[in-house]
Amino acid sequence: MAPLLDETPVSNVLCDPPTSMSANSSASASTPTSSSPLNIASIVSDPDQPSASSTVRNGVHDTISSETPSGTVVVVFQPGQEHIVHMVAEVLGKPWTTETAISTLSKTDVVVAGVVTDSLDRSLQDCDRAAIILVNTHSVEDGSAPDDTLSERCDYEFLYSRTPFLRRDLTRFLSLILGQTRPHEDLRTKTRTNFISTTFPDVHAALPNLDILSVGSDAVEIRVDLLVEPGCEGKVPSLKYVGQQLMLLRQHTELPIIFTTRCTKENGKFPMNDPSLFFKYLRRAIQWGVEYVDVELWLPEDIRRRLAEVKGNSIIMSAFHDFSGTWKWTSSDASRIFNESAKYGDIVKMIAMVSTIEENYELEYFRSTIKSRGSGPPLSAVNMGQMGQLSRALNTVFSPITHPLLPMIAAPGQLTAAEINEALHIMGQLPKRDLYAIGSFRSTPQSMFMEKCLNELGLPHSITCIDRGPKGSMESILLQPSFGGASLNPPVATSTSHIPILSDAARAIGLIDTIAATSSPTTTGTNSTRFIGENAAWKGIRATLTRDYVPSAYQGRAAIILSSSESDASATIFALRSLGVGSIYTVGFKAYGPLAVGLEPFTSIQSVKLVESPFVIVSALPPEKSLLVQPLLRHYRSNGRASPHSTRGKVYLDLTSGARKGDPLGVARSAGWTAYGAEDVTAWTTVETLRLLVGQNVPFDFVRMASGRSLF
Numbered sequence: 001m002a003p004l005l006d007e008t009p010v011s012n013v014l015c016d017p018p019t020s021m022s023a024n025s026s027a028s029a030s031t032p033t034s035s036s037p038l039n040i041a042s043i044v045s046d047p048d049q050p051s052a053s054s055t056v057r058n059g060v061h062d063t064i065s066s067e068t069p070s071g072t073v074v075v076v077f078q079p080g081q082e083h084i085v086h087m088v089a090e091v092l093g094k095p096w097t098t099e100t101a102i103s104t105l106s107k108t109d110v111v112v113a114g115v116v117t118d119s120l121d122r123s124l125q126d127c128d129r130a131a132i133i134l135v136n137t138h139s140v141e142d143g144s145a146p147d148d149t150l151s152e153r154c155d156y157e158f159l160y161s162r163t164p165f166l167r168r169d170l171t172r173f174l175s176l177i178l179g180q181t182r183p184h185e186d187l188r189t190k191t192r193t194n195f196i197s198t199t200f201p202d203v204h205a206a207l208p209n210l211d212i213l214s215v216g217s218d219a220v221e222i223r224v225d226l227l228v229e230p231g232c233e234g235k236v237p238s239l240k241y242v243g244q245q246l247m248l249l250r251q252h253t254e255l256p257i258i259f260t261t262r263c264t265k266e267n268g269k270f271p272m273n274d275p276s277l278f279f280k281y282l283r284r285a286i287q288w289g290v291e292y293v294d295v296e297l298w299l300p301e302d303i304r305r306r307l308a309e310v311k312g313n314s315i316i317m318s319a320f321h322d323f324s325g326t327w328k329w330t331s332s333d334a335s336r337i338f339n340e341s342a343k344y345g346d347i348v349k350m351i352a353m354v355s356t357i358e359e360n361y362e363l364e365y366f367r368s369t370i371k372s373r374g375s376g377p378p379l380s381a382v383n384m385g386q387m388g389q390l391s392r393a394l395n396t397v398f399s400p401i402t403h404p405l406l407p408m409i410a411a412p413g414q415l416t417a418a419e420i421n422e423a424l425h426i427m428g429q430l431p432k433r434d435l436y437a438i439g440s441f442r443s444t445p446q447s448m449f450m451e452k453c454l455n456e457l458g459l460p461h462s463i464t465c466i467d468r469g470p471k472g473s474m475e476s477i478l479l480q481p482s483f484g485g486a487s488l489n490p491p492v493a494t495s496t497s498h499i500p501i502l503s504d505a506a507r508a509i510g511l512i513d514t515i516a517a518t519s520s521p522t523t524t525g526t527n528s529t530r531f532i533g534e535n536a537a538w539k540g541i542r543a544t545l546t547r548d549y550v551p552s553a554y555q556g557r558a559a560i561i562l563s564s565s566e567s568d569a570s571a572t573i574f575a576l577r578s579l580g581v582g583s584i585y586t587v588g589f590k591a592y593g594p595l596a597v598g599l600e601p602f603t604s605i606q607s608v609k610l611v612e613s614p615f616v617i618v619s620a621l622p623p624e625k626s627l628l629v630q631p632l633l634r635h636y637r638s639n640g641r642a643s644p645h646s647t648r649g650k651v652y653l654d655l656t657s658g659a660r661k662g663d664p665l666g667v668a669r670s671a672g673w674t675a676y677g678a679e680d681v682t683a684w685t686t687v688e689t690l691r692l693l694v695g696q697n698v699p700f701d702f703v704r705m706a707s708g709r710s711l712f
């Protein structure tokens with residue numbers, strides 16, 4: 001048997017990572033052995049804070065979604081590419097082995113096992129196939145493609161090249177295939193969703209503008225049929241080429257991808273004489289962990305059913321297009337098509353070419369009859385052609401959009417996100433709102449950025465930056481009749497008057513950083529607007545923490561939070577609890593609010609030394625105290641002898657902003673931590689804030705690019 005990394009007996013390692021130990025427990029094998037000096041006494045709070053069970057997750061019961069994957073993840077790797085097995089284990093926060101008899105492993109708890117391609121047959125002997133998730137991994141760096149039979153044998157396939165994006169792409173892939181992130185769950189709750197139909201023959205051409213292209217989009221469509229493989233012009237691009245193109249696209253956008261093989265009869269280039277070709281490509285897309293797969297309705301039912309059976313965590317978009325110009329939304333065929341699509345589709349897309357404006361009204365009537373059913377998959381329906389443009393503004397579910405920077409439009413009559421918003425505004429569907437960035441000078445750059453986004457998206461709203469000023473001045477803004485929402489930096493307490501409704505997160509955290517407008521229908525048929533106090537910061541923290549680790553990597557693991565006050569730490573506590581962390585040890589503050597239960601304050605240097613190695617440390621210290629975290633980072637450095645590699649201290653998040661003392665991020669990186677600064681959290685939080693304020697998606701990469709390294 002190949003040794004596990006730390007040479008711990010296999011029986012000890014093939015089990016869940018150690019659960020948290022109380023600060024009062026005596027030292028054990030998992031106690032860090034590093035003897036770095038600790039000098040944090042000056043920030044340790046009084047020991048009178050009662051401690052309670054770390055399993056209590058009050059306030060966040062609705063947000064926990066970090067299930068541990070069930071089954072052994074077997075990573076098939078090419079000779080010489082063992083590093084990919086380590087990386088999978090890292091991302092999952094699990095120990096790994098290159099144990100070759102999988103049958104013995106699958107009876108134990110979750111573990112990552114690497115199997116080199118040549119020994120797959122031997123390794124799988126007597127193995128319960130249902131107990132393992134077989135992931136083929138293949139480096140495309142040398143231009144090669146995986147062996148087709150090997151790909152087909154595996155459940156999933158990860159194509160990679162050694163770029164700075166590899167880790168992030170792997171995390172996203174694993175999170176999706178293991179069901180730990182479900183992007184569609186989030187998108188289905190949005191009032192409107194758009195996707196950008198890219199029409200590039202080669203994804204490379206899209207990369208320089210991808211960030212700007214996808215402002216206002218919730219997903220990116222790759223039109224596989226429009227890809228042109230060099231040397232194979234006029235032919236269906238090979239799976240090898242498609243795989244590389246998809247990998248490239250996914251490495252450059254955090255948005256979910258829609259994989260489309262549009263047929264020749266429906267304005268695409270995929271030949272229709274061999275439906276099994278569609279199955280092959282779409283099945284492979286599912287194996288590649290693509291979030292949305294477009295399955296055309298004309299395909300034989302057997303193919304559609306089989307795709308639905310193997311879809312895993314991908315979402316099937318059933319697609320029907322009619323270009324005849326004679327097809328009618330009022331015909332009985334419309335309902336028949338919807339029902340047939342709904343058999344295997346999670347979303348039903350119906351699109352027809354029209355030549356009169358009335359056909360948009362007919363579509364709206366059809367839409368309302370489908371809505372009135374109250375169940376079944378959502379309908380995404382638009383008309384093509386200039387006369388159909390109205391329907392593109394009225395459709396709310398995954399509206400296909402274009403952008404001036406694309407080489408061509410994907411279908412006649414397509415509009416940009418800005419055009420749709422402008423049309424909605426003119427029709428009275430998107431009234432102008434006065435938005436505010438309320439706070440200190442810190443909110444100015446953020447509000448300037450938001451203003452640019454409003455312009456880019458063609459939104460009619462205004463945004464005004466104002467200082468919070470004396471007590472009561474904010475309240476007077478909230479009472480203005482044209483008030484349309486606000487971002488608050490710094491956040492305000494949930495007790496602030498005139499914000500009567502709170503989200504669950506804001507209530508638990510005790511802070512509001514966004515006031516969002518929600519409109520709901522009244523009994524008289526009109527819409528009434530209400531304002532809700534939200535907290536976007538915790539989502540920014542969670543999104544940052546799950547960039548390089550899947551959510552379950554945090555489950556049951558210890559965390560340390562350093563802060564000068566409970567309020568500076570509360571969004572972090574909430575985010576960590578949403579990831580199901582184990583014990584949370586606190587340094588520098590006492591907690592009394594709804595999130596206090598289960599926190600264990602470090603009471604002395606001794607208690608720091610007695611607890612298990614934390615998986616994550618978050619510092620929310622003010623700049624003048626920022627260096628106080630450095631001894632902890634050194635103490636729990638990642639080369640501690642006692643823990644296996646894949647379970648030792650991992651993530652350091654530094655929420656301190658402004659001129660600071662010391663260089664905690666530098667110290668963390670050199671001590672082996674994956675370290676993030678406040679800028680990442682701020683960018684993710686801005687994504688969430690824009691979504692709450694104006695219901696539009698502005699991708700993280702765009703925010704990060706536009707904000708530079710130091711802005712807001």
Ligand SMILES: O=C1C[C@@](O)(C(=O)O)C[C@@H](O)[C@@H]1O
Pocket residue numbers: 197221223260262294319349351382384400401410411412414
């Ligand atoms: O299904 C659709 C919709 C579409 O045909 C349109 O009409 O905008 C554009 C296609 O790229 C996409 O796959």
